[in-house]
Amino acid sequence: MDFPDSYLNALKGTANLSGRRQPLSFPPPQSQVPDIPPILLKEILSRLPIRSLLRFQCVCKPWLKLISDPQFSILFQKGKIAIRGGKGLLYDLHLDSESDRVSMVRLHYPRRKKEIGGTEEV
């Protein structure tokens, strides 16, 4: 079910972080942040760790599209902890310190977490 914007705005007050389809009012940045064309947005996002990228899929739909795009993965820099599985899929490895298990996260849609278990060597 969809909440009306007015309801969300009232709920969140002025710092309306999850307000939808409404111009948001924030304290102005120290200097004006210009619009960044998509090509430069890719330049910036391709330098992020995969964990940040997965979170930033929630920023907005265009970001989800960009980050999920298989073409995007070729921008990744060396040294990033990711492996390429069959069928060109990109996986990220996640070490859970509590259970000491390594999980494999498929980066591209459908994003699912898969246990590959134990202290498996990568």
Next chain:
Amino acid sequence: MASSIENNNEKLTLKSSDGEEFLVEKHVALQSTLLQNMLDSDCSSADVIPLPKIDARTLALVLGYCKKHADASSSKQGELNSFDSEFLKDMDMGALFNLVLAANFMEIKGLLDIAAQKIADTIKDKPHQEVREIFHVENDYTPEEEAAVREENRWAFEGFP
């Protein structure tokens, strides 16, 4: 022979979007592939080169970067690295974004790399809601859609609002 020595001392005039003019030594300007191509194609150094997308504040920063990198010898990579991190250290987001745009327009690969990396380093541990603010991005998800994307990447959100 004499003319090539003369050319090395040539200066160019660059004009920012807000009308300020900058006199730049040619070897400094050559850090920019855009300017290099213009010089190669016989653009007269007497001409004023307009940079309509770059304001004076940003252009001054860009030229400071170019001068340091043009003057340093290649053996001083360590010195350049510490210059780079000092150069970006206290820069706010607006200035960094303007630098990325300017470096892209003027084709200064090294500057584009360090500025984009600095932005990435600044946002990487921030909640996505804050990243929306920084990039002035409108959230076009319904709460349900956002929750679904979040659920698929639950581990990435551990410790985040």
